[in-house]
Amino acid sequence: MQSVTYSDIPDASDIPQAGTVAHRVYAYAVHRVCIDVPTCARDLDIPPEQVEETVKDLTHLRLLLPAQGAGDEYVAVNPMSASLQLLAPYDEELRARQHALEQIRQQMHSLMPLFRSNTPEAQRDASIERIDDLNAVRGILSRLAEECQHEVITSQPGGARDAGILEEAARRDSYVLERGVRMRTLYQHTARFDQPTRAYVDRISHKGAEVRTTGSGFMRAIIYDSRTAVISLPxxxxxxxxxxxxxxxxxxxxxxxxxxVTAEPFNPRFDRDEVRSISDSLNQTLLRMLASGHDDKSIARQLGISPRTCQRRISELMQEIGARTRLQAGYLIREHGLVPHTDDIDFPDEPSENGE
Incomplete structure (x- = not known):
């Protein structure tokens, strides 16, 4: 194959355009079996030397070919056939270069596993594993519980938990506690109003677990021996x-x-005074967030309650303070000092599951 370079490719401006001499000559040839320079020059009233130069250009573009048996006559060629003849060498060269480029690309990409496995970023990422299957997560929790030697700490936002999940957790946690491993669990205050959660807390508390609740939101996590953590996916x-x-x-x-440090011990036995105190604490937190302009969804997440419960509590509190609108409620909360230091409140917006 003759070597070609892309600098040899004709420029698009060389293709005959309407109104040009080349276009007139090619149109003249299309309407005739064959043409010659003198006749074409006479019929088109174009200088012979200009026609001769134009014929050379059209021949280079394969739009004209010498007629067989007549060295000074030319025939017009279908533009599609001409383009195939003209560009065939370049197409072949392009395919050869594309093949060579693809081989180089594949060989370079084959080095990626080596690069990834030896970079600091890859080594850091190896210490974080994403698990999307629930059964796989449960299996890992059971294995980590068996391997744990010193302490398990758990933070469970969102209020009430599913009874089935609590039963499974109770069996796993009881096994850990019976081996003498310390266990501390943190809930939100709203978990105190859920009977299955209280039953779970009562069960593991008797085996030595410590459980506390807090009003603010926090991340969901289980940490084993302060070395391995299992955290929720957003x-x-x-x-x-x-x-x-x-x-x-x-x-x-x-x-x-x-x-x-700031959480309060979770007493699984129902204590009316304690429940009233927790409810007041929740209302105080709700008032603070309301005064700070948080929406219902944000407040519900932070308190670990459902949006419907959140809306009901807000409605009740607004009636108590005599507010008709949320804007008026925020003003009254600040004006009357119903919650101290509302100007400095800044609650994080961490997601958690809804619960009553």
Missing amino acids: DNPQGAALVRNPDITHFIVQAFEWAW
Whole structure:
């Protein structure tokens, strides 16, 4: 194959355009069996030397070919056939280069596993594993519980939990506690109003677990021996992320400790005065967030209650303080000092599951 370069490809401007001499000559040839330079020059009233130069250009473009047996006569060629003849060498060269480029690309890409496995980013990512299957998550929790030697700390936002999940957790946690492993669990205040949750807390408390509740929101996580954490996924409530990175695990543990210090012990036995106190605390938190301009969805997430319960509580509180609108409620809360330090409130907006 003759070597070609892309600099040899004719320019698009060389193709005969309407109104040009080349277009007139090609149109003249299309309407005749064959043409010659003198006749074409005479009939089109174009200087012979200009026609001769134009014929050379059209021949180069394969739009004219010398007539067989007549060296000075030319015949017009179908533009489709001409383009195939003209561009065939370039198409072949292009395919050869594309094949060579693809081979180089594949050989370069074959080195990616080596690169990824030896970069600092890859090594950090190896300590974080995403798990999207619920059964796989349960299996990992059971294995980590069996391997745990010193302490399990758990933070469970969102209020009430499913009874089936609580039963499964109770069996797993009882096994851990019976081996002498310390266990601390943090709930939101709203979990106190759920009977299955109280029953679960009563069961594990008798085996030595410590359970507390707090009014604010926090992250969902289970940490084993301060080394391995299982945290929730923002886009898949059935999945989890398994974290072995010591820096991230340390941060999660510290966040738990900060919330634990200010949390209140969870008494699984129903105490009317205690329930009233917790309800008042929830109302205070709700008033603060209402005064700070949070919407119902945000407040519900932070308190661990359903949007419907949140709306009902807000409606009741607005009636109590004599507010007709949320704007008026915020003003009255601040004006009358119903909640202290409302100007400095800044609640994080961490997602959690809804619960009553």
